[in-house]
Amino acid sequence: xxTEYQYxxxxxxxxxxxxxxxxxxxCYCRGYDVYGEVxxxxxxxxxxxxxxxxxxxxTGEPELxxxxxxxxxNPGPREASVRAAMNAGVAGTNHSSALMAALAVGAGQYxxxxxxxxxxxxxxxxxxxxxxxxxRLLNPSDxxxxxxxxxxxxxxxxxPNGDVTPTPILQSLDLLVGLAPANGALAWLKANRQALEQxxxxxxxMSGLAAxxxxxxxxxxxxxxxxxxxxxxxxxxxxxxxxxxxxxxxxPYYGPAIELDExxxxxxxxxxxxx
Amino acid sequence: MSHKRLLDTEKRWVTRKGKAYLSDRVxxxxxxxxxxxxxxxxxxxxxxxxxxxxxxENVAKLLSxxxxxxxxxxxxxxxxxxTALAGTVRATASLSLMAGxxxxxxxxxxxxxxxxxxxFFYRAGKHxxxxxxxxxxxxxxxxxxxxxxxxxxxxxxTDERIPFMLDKAREFELDGGRYLQIALNVHxxxxxxxxxxxxxxxxxxxxxxxxxxxxxxxxxxxxxAFVTGLAPCYQDARDRPxxxxxxxxxxxxxxxxxxxxxxxx
Numbered sequence: 053x054x055t056e057y058q059y060x061x062x063x064x065x066x067x068x069x070x071x072x073x074x075x076x077x078x079c080y081c082r083g084y085d086v087y088g089e090v091x092x093x094x095x096x097x098x099x100x101x102x103x104x105x106x107x108x109x110x111t112g113e114p115e116l117x118x119x120x121x122x123x124x125x126n127p128g129p130r131e132a133s134v135r136a137a138m139n140a141g142v143a144g145t146n147h148s149s150a151l152m153a154a155l156a157v158g159a160g161q162y163x164x165x166x167x168x169x170x171x172x173x174x175x176x177x178x179x180x181x182x183x184x185x186x187x188r189l190l191n192p193s194d195x196x197x198x199x200x201x202x203x204x205x206x207x208x209x210x211x212p213n214g215d216v217t218p219t220p221i222l223q224s225l226d227l228l229v230g231l232a233p234a235n236g237a238l239a240w241l242k243a244n245r246q247a248l249e250q251x252x253x254x255x256x257x258m259s260g261l262a263a264x265x266x267x268x269x270x271x272x273x274x275x276x277x278x279x280x281x282x283x284x285x286x287x288x289x290x291x292x293x294x295x296x297x298x299x300x301x302x303x304p305y306y307g308p309a310i311e312l313d314e315x316x317x318x319x320x321x322x323x324x325x326x327x
Numbered sequence: 328m329s330h331k332r333l334l335d336t337e338k339r340w341v342t343r344k345g346k347a348y349l350s351d352r353v354x355x356x357x358x359x360x361x362x363x364x365x366x367x368x369x370x371x372x373x374x375x376x377x378x379x380x381x382x383x384e385n386v387a388k389l390l391s392x393x394x395x396x397x398x399x400x401x402x403x404x405x406x407x408x409x410t411a412l413a414g415t416v417r418a419t420a421s422l423s424l425m426a427g428x429x430x431x432x433x434x435x436x437x438x439x440x441x442x443x444x445x446x447f448f449y450r451a452g453k454h455x456x457x458x459x460x461x462x463x464x465x466x467x468x469x470x471x472x473x474x475x476x477x478x479x480x481x482x483x484x485t486d487e488r489i490p491f492m493l494d495k496a497r498e499f500e501l502d503g504g505r506y507l508q509i510a511l512n513v514h515x516x517x518x519x520x521x522x523x524x525x526x527x528x529x530x531x532x533x534x535x536x537x538x539x540x541x542x543x544x545x546x547x548x549x550x551x552a553f554v555t556g557l558a559p560c561y562q563d564a565r566d567r568p569x570x571x572x573x574x575x576x577x578x579x580x581x582x583x584x585x586x587x588x589x590x591x592x
Contacts, residue, residue: 058579065582073576083585093590106584148422152429197473198446198542200432200439215329254329309338312346312354 063103082106097121104275113269116231117279120265123224124258124280126287133158134288141292142303154288155281161204163211163259165280169273171209171263176272180240186251207252209260217245217255225256228265237267344379356380370394377547378540385499386538390548392495393531396488398555400563402572406431406553407560414564415572423565427557428550441549442542444477444532448506451513452536461509462516477510477529478517488527496534504537 065080079086082102090099097117101109109117127134136157140150159165170192178184189210193203206212225242232238241248241256241264249255259280266276295303345355353360355372356379364372371387382390402411406427413423431437447468454464468475496502510525510533517523535545564572 057573057575058581059575060581060583062582062584064580065584065587066577066580068577073578074574076577080582080587083588084590085587089590146419146422148418149425152422152425156429197450198442200442200546202543213330213333306340307347307349309340310346311339311341313341313343314354314357 062106100279101269104279105270109269112231116228116265117269119228119231120262121283123220123228124262124284126290127163127258127284128287129291131287132160132163133284134291137288137292138295138303142295142298142300144296147289147292150292151285151289154285154292158281158284158288161201161208162206163257165277166201167204167208167257167259168263168266168280169277170204171260172267172271172273172276174208175237175263175267182244182247185244185248189248189252207254209257209263210249210252210254211257212254214255214257217249221256221258221261224258225261228261232265232268237264240264374548377544382538385501389495389499389501389534390538392492393534393549394552394555396491396495396527396531397552400556400559402560402563404556405433405436407556410557411560411564411572414561415567415570417565417569420561423561424554424557427560428554431550431553437553438546438549440476440528441532442546443474444528445535445540445542445545447476448509448532448536449542451509452506455509461512462520465513465516475513475517475523477532478514478523478525484524486524486526489525489530492527492530492534501534501537504534506536507533509533509536 063082065083066076067078067080069075069077078088081090081099084090084102090102094102095114095118097114098109101113101117129135129138133154136153137150140146140153157164161167161170174185174188174192178188189207192208225238225245229238229242238261241261245256262280263276266279271279343356345353347353352362355364355376358364364375367375368387368391370391371381371384374382374387374390400407402408409430410423410427413426418426433439451461451464455461465475493502496507507530510529514523514525514529518525532545540548
């Protein structure tokens with residue numbers, strides 16, 4: 053007999069085995085029989101889009117998501133979230149610690165999922181209005197209230213530490229535009245990239261490119277953020293395991309680089325100004 | 328901007344926060360951890376580390392009581408529930424506690440309401456300084472569609488932590504501040520006009536404002552706050568049979584999505 057402790061879902065239906073109410077005989081995702089049909093007939097990205105969007109994706113959408121997943125699968129060992137995972141891996145911590153570290157660091161506002169989320173929010177607001185984009189990119193935090201997230205410190209989707217648009221971003225933009233709608237966000241971004249870069253003063257970042265691709269896939273800020281977090285984990289995992297094998301003696305130790313300034317107080321530190 | 332600013336910190340990180348001179352000494356904000364700070368209790372040291380100054384014994388004790396007031400070993404509370412789920416599937420102790428803490432930065436409890444409540448009182452104070460009226464400020468927030476954090480409580484009408492906290496504030500002689508009074512005045516206004524109750528987030532934030540914590544300092548201070556409630560929930564689930572923490576039968580997923588359909592159709 054069912055208790056009152058129920059979870060409600062528009063995604064998932066389970067039918068129990070006759071002998072055990074806690075074991076599923078069949079599982080349905082958005083109405084489709086997962087183990088009877090979906091697993092056999094769908095691709096991974098088709099299934100992902102079904103879960104997130106509620107309907108089977110349109111023509112070309114799984115291919116666009118798959119190529120985006122390839123583009124962001126490994127940000128490389130210099131990137132902060134991967135470095136975080138490598139720190140976990142080299143010390144022999146749990147696998148999930150490595151991924152939790154990668155998720156937390158990869159959630160940030162500089163290159164992470166929060167930046168991407170802000171970008172998708174700007175897409176919803178600015179659409180293809182160049183002037184509006186120009187205004188909002190330079191003033192992305194329009195709520196004067198303090199929050200658990202700090203105000204953005206740069207134009208979302210662009211890299212304030214960049215000089216020129218990195219070649220992999222240009223290569224990926226060209227590739228993804230070819231898989232996206234001709235009148236979509238990626239196409240608009242490609243057409244306006246240089247003008248936007250000139251306006252903000254620094255180049256497009258991977259977060260900005262990924263945001264446009266996810267907008268073309270119909271993702272809102274929450275959905276886009278979740279996918280971005282998930283799809284960047286493979287590199288973090290692989291590099292964490294690699295450093296575990298490599299060993300800590302080959303891993304950089306920054307002790308000598310930390311230099312204590314004992315000349316004054318902390319009252320002029322950046323945090324002291326953030327009331 | 329350009330990459331050139333990165334060159335300054337590629338191989339050198341100059342800091343005033345501290346440094347561990349391994350095999351020798353550890354400096355925290357200019358003081359020797361073991362020789363000068365070794366008698367601090369942990370929360371006091373945590374505050375010193377966050378603030379870069381000693382906030383004083385009474386402030387440390389009052390803020391310690393923030394954590395005491397919310398150390399609930401009840402597995403129905405969402406972060407505790409997550410930790411118990413980790414226990415029932417035999418995740419490690421650290422992973423279980425971190426999983427619970429990670430969801431304490433929520434929107435309907437924990438860090439966001441705390442930060443927003445503190446910010447609200449600071450902004451209310453500025454409004455009053457400018458000659459404004461408190462009720463007017465509250466109404467402006469409401470008409471902007473903003474939640475007044477610290478008032479109302481999702482699952483109950485009263486908050487048993489409030490008398491505890493007010494007693495502690497009196498005990499440590501920190502109950503006479505401006506912002507605590509604003510918190511109480513906002514409650515009077517909201518209760519009389521809308522029947523809103525007050526929850527401890529308002530009292531905590533009012534006291535934190537009187538202490539002078541910034542929103543960031545308050546967020547950092549609160550981040551580990553639920554850990555004492557989490558630990559027993561982890562142990563409780565860990566000590567029972569695997570998978571036995573509130574198992575969910577198939578029929579208790581109430582499906583409200585599209586009807587069954589064929590993939591090929």
